[in-house]
Amino acid sequence: MKNTAILLVSCPDQKGLVAAIADFLYRHNANILHADQHQDGALKLFLMRVEWDLGDFHLPLGEFERHFAPIAERFQMDWRLALSGYRPKMAVFVSRYDHCLADLLYRHQSGELHCDIPLIVSNHTDTKWLADAYGIPFQHVTVHRDAKEEAERLQLDLLRHHHVDFIVLARYMQVLSPQFIHHYPSRIINIHHSFLPAFHGAKPYHRAFERGVKLIGATSHYVTEILDDGPIIEQDVARISHRDHLDDLIQKGADLEKIVLSRAVRWHIENRVLLYANKTVVFD
C-alpha cells in the first residue's frame, strides 16, 4: 500500500517557484516519487503536482500547512495536500443502463479504484441486482417530473449522511439542478455518450447515426451548470462504418463509455486532475 502525500499547486507563473517548493520538500527530507508541472504561457499560470513518500518525511502532516504557508503566500498559491492513504467516498448515480455501473463496481472490487462506495443512487430499480452482487448499499430515489426538488433534497441528505466526497453519474439520465451542483463543485463526474462538443444534449448516438460520422466518441467531464459544457477530463473514440446500425453504435459506444469514465474516475481519485479556465490538466 502506497503511503504518499500529493501537493497540488496552482498560481501565477513566477521565477523561483519550483526552487521554493523543491527546497521546502528537501529540507523536510521528502523522497519525491513524481513531479509534474505545467505552465500556461498565455494565462501566465503555473500548475504543479508533486508526490512524495511519507516514509522519511520529517514534517508531521498536521503541521504542514503552518510551515508551507509562507511559501504559499509569497507566490499567491492555490494549493491542496492530498494523502494516498485516504480513500475518498464516491457515490454512483445510475438510471437503467448498467454497463458503466457494472464496470465501476468491478474495478472497485478488484482494487483498481482506491475509494469507498457508500451508496448507489438510482431513479429505477433495474440495477439493484448489481449493487447486491457487489455488496454495495442501493438507494432507490424516484424522480417525479414535478417533484425534482424534493428528490434532490433526499439525494443530498443521503450524500451528506454518507460523507460523500464526489459523485459519479454513470449514465444517470436526469439533469441535476444548479442548486444541487453547487453542493459538489468540480466533484460531479459525468459520462456523455458523444465526442463533445459534438452532439451535446439528448440522443447523441441517434444524431451521430443520422449525421453519418465515421467515429463515435465518449466524453467524461465535470458537471457545471451549463449542460455538457464542464471541463473535459477524458475522451476517446471508436471507428464505425456504414455496416453499423444504430444498435451497433450504442453497443460499441458502451465499451467506450466504460473505459473513458473509469479513467476519469481513477485520475480524480488519484488527485491527478487540476482545473483552470474550464479545462483540465491531467498529470498522468
Added chain:
Amino acid sequence: MKNTAILLVSCPDQKGLVAAIADFLYRHNANILHADQHQDGALKLFLMRVEWDLGDFHLPLGEFERHFAPIAERFQMDWRLALSGYRPKMAVFVSRYDHCLADLLYRHQSGELHCDIPLIVSNHTDTKWLADAYGIPFQHVTVHRDAKEEAERLQLDLLRHHHVDFIVLARYMQVLSPQFIHHYPSRIINIHHSFLPAFHGAKPYHRAFERGVKLIGATSHYVTEILDDGPIIEQDVARISHRDHLDDLIQKGADLEKIVLSRAVRWHIENRVLLYANKTVVFD
C-alpha cells in the same frame, strides 16, 4: 495496370436483386474481383459495388447499357459504370497552407492516386513552387471580397477548359457559392480541420483549444450548400494533452488532415464512395 469495370448500384431493396446482377455478369463471363453490398433496413435501400476483370468479359462496354437496361428498369436502379482504366481529372484548390497539397502531389507522383491533375488553382501564390516542383500547371485566381462572382466565373472557365471531373479543396480558405457548387454536385471534396460536427465553421483549432478537448480531428466530406454539412467520407482523430499549445494542435492536425483527405480522394477516384441520405457508404 488493372483493367476492370466497376458497377455501382443504388435502388429500393428487393428480393432477387443480387441474383439478377450476379447472373447478368456471369452470363457475360465476368470474373468478379470484389463485390460489396449494403442494405439500409430503415430506408429499405440497397447499395452495391461490384468490380470485375475485363479480360474475359464478353460484352463490349459500348453495349453494356443496352443489355443492362432491362435489369436496371425492373429494379428501379440508379446505376453507374466506371472503368479503372479511366484516369479522372482532378483540380486542386489551395490557399496558403500547403501541407495537403504537398501530400496530394507526392501521392499522385508516386502512383498512389490514379488521376490526372490538369491544374492547381490558388488565391495566393505561396504554393506555386510546389506546383512547379511536381510539374503541375498553377493558376493564380485572386478572390476579392467584392468580386467573388467574377473569380468563380474564371475558375469555372478553367475547370471546363481542362475537363475537370472533380475538385479537391486542399485547405482552400474561401467559401464557394451555391452556384459554383451546383456545377460539381458530390464532386467537390473538402477537408475540414475538426471532427465534424464539432467546431464547424471558422478557426476550429482555436475553439478546440479553448474547449479543452483531449482529441483533435479532421473530416473529409463532399461540399454541399450548407457549410461543413455535406456527407462525411472519412474522419480521424489524434490525441492531445495539456502539454500541447495551439501551435502543436495545428501541427498535429496537419498530419491528420493530410491522411484523411488523401484517403477520401483515393476512395473517390476508385469509385468506392456511394451516397445516400446525406451519408456515404465507403466500400473498402
Added chain:
Amino acid sequence: MKNTAILLVSCPDQKGLVAAIADFLYRHNANILHADQHQDGALKLFLMRVEWDLGDFHLPLGEFERHFAPIAERFQMDWRLALSGYRPKMAVFVSRYDHCLADLLYRHQSGELHCDIPLIVSNHTDTKWLADAYGIPFQHVTVHRDAKEEAERLQLDLLRHHHVDFIVLARYMQVLSPQFIHHYPSRIINIHHSFLPAFHGAKPYHRAFERGVKLIGATSHYVTEILDDGPIIEQDVARISHRDHLDDLIQKGADLEKIVLSRAVRWHIENRVLLYANKTVVFD
C-alpha cells in the same frame, strides 16, 4: 429476436459462384439481410457469408442440405448453415485473473453475447464468487504438474456432459495438450496479452516493459497445437509511455484484453469468422 439463417461457404474461386448462390436463395424466397464475400487472389479461394430472414423463406431447413447439395458439389464447396436462433454452449476456462471472466459474464447477462454458459472451469477457486454472482455453475478442476492428463480427462468429461460447443480461455494459465485441442478444433478461443507475434509465450508484459515498446497489445486467436500461433481473430493496442510502470502496463493491458476477447467471442458466436491458411476472415 432475430430469426435468420447464415450460410458460410469456402471453395475454389470460380465464375458463376455468386450467381448460383444468389439464384438458389432467390428461388426459395430468401430476404437477404447481409452478404459478404472475399476472394483471395493468390490462393484462388472464395469465401462467403450470407444471412437472410427466415420469415419468408420457403425451404424447410431440414431439406436445405438436400436442395443445396448440387450447387455445393458443382463448386466443391466447404459449407455450413448456422441459425441465429441457436444459442451455442460456451465454456469459460479461467485461472486467477478475473477481468476477462467478469467482462464475459456481464456481456452475457446483458444480452450482448447470444450463447449459453453451462459452466466455468478453473484450476483455482478465486473466481467462484463471480460465477455465483451471475448464477453460472463453477467447476474447480485442479491441475497438478504431474497429473495434467487426468485433469484434462476430467475437463473433457465436463465439456461433453454439458454439450459444450466452444471454449474461451479467459486468461487460463495452463497450456492445453494437443490431445485436448484435437477435440475442439478451431473452437477454442484464447486471449494473449501481447500484440502477437511479439512476445509470444510467458510474461509478455514484463518483456514489453524491458524492451521499451511504446504500445502494448492484446490478441485473441484460435488455439492450435503450436503455442500462440493459431489464426488471429482480433488485436488491439494501447499507448504507453515511460511514465507507465509494469503495473500500469498490466492494468492498461487488462482493459485491452477484455475488449479484444469479447469482440472475438461475439464474432465467433455470430458466425462471422471464417478460417483459411491459418488466418481469419471476419465478416463484420
Added chain:
Amino acid sequence: MKNTAILLVSCPDQKGLVAAIADFLYRHNANILHADQHQDGALKLFLMRVEWDLGDFHLPLGEFERHFAPIAERFQMDWRLALSGYRPKMAVFVSRYDHCLADLLYRHQSGELHCDIPLIVSNHTDTKWLADAYGIPFQHVTVHRDAKEEAERLQLDLLRHHHVDFIVLARYMQVLSPQFIHHYPSRIINIHHSFLPAFHGAKPYHRAFERGVKLIGATSHYVTEILDDGPIIEQDVARISHRDHLDDLIQKGADLEKIVLSRAVRWHIENRVLLYANKTVVFD
C-alpha cells in the same frame, strides 16, 4: 524564433536533486518554460529535461559548465546543455522507397524540423529528383556487396566533411557495420516497417500478411549493433483487414512510417529523447 537552453540530466536518484537544479537556475534568473522529470524506481535513476528562456538568464553560456560543475559532481550527473538556436546537421540515407524522404524534406522546408540537411546519401539515384526539387545536395554512393567497407568509408568522409550531427535512415535498405555505427552512437535513427519486436529483420509486411495480423505497425529506433534491437523512440499502428492485400499493407504502412519517423526525428532535434537501459524517455 525560440531562444532557449535545454538541460538534460541523468543520474542516480537522490534527495535534493530537483531543489539543487531549480535553485541553480533561479539564482541565475532563468525563466523556466518546461520541466519534466522521470524516476525509475527499480534502477534508482533520475532523468530530467528543463528548458528556459535565455532572455533574462544572467549566466553567460560559456561559463555554464564551470558554474554547474559542483552540482553535477555532487550528484554524479551525466548532463548536457543544448540550445534551441543551434540547428543540428542531419544527413538522410535513402534507397529506392522515397515516401519517408519526401516527408522529411517537406517538413524541413515548411519549418517543422529545426535542422539543416547538408546532404542526402543514396545507393540509388531514384530519389535525386526529390533532392533537386527541395534544393538539397544529393550524393550517390553505390554499395557493392563485396565492397561495403569502401562505401562506408566514403560515406563517413562525406558525413565528416559536412559536420553531420546525426543520421536518419529513411528506408535505407543496407545494414550498417558496427564500425560505422560506432561513429554515431545513439545518433542514427532508423524506421523499421513493423511493430517491433514483431517481424524484425527482412520483409516485415510479407510476414505480417502471412501471419494474418489485424494491425500493422512502424517503429522508429536508434541503431545499435544488433539489428532492429536499439532503443525505440516511437511506434504506431494502423488497422487492416482481410480486404487488404499485401500491396495495401505496404501502402498503409508507408503512411505510418512517415508519421512515426518524423515524430522521432523532431523529438531528437528538440532534445526530448533521453536514453537508459536500451529504452527511451521522450519528454513531450
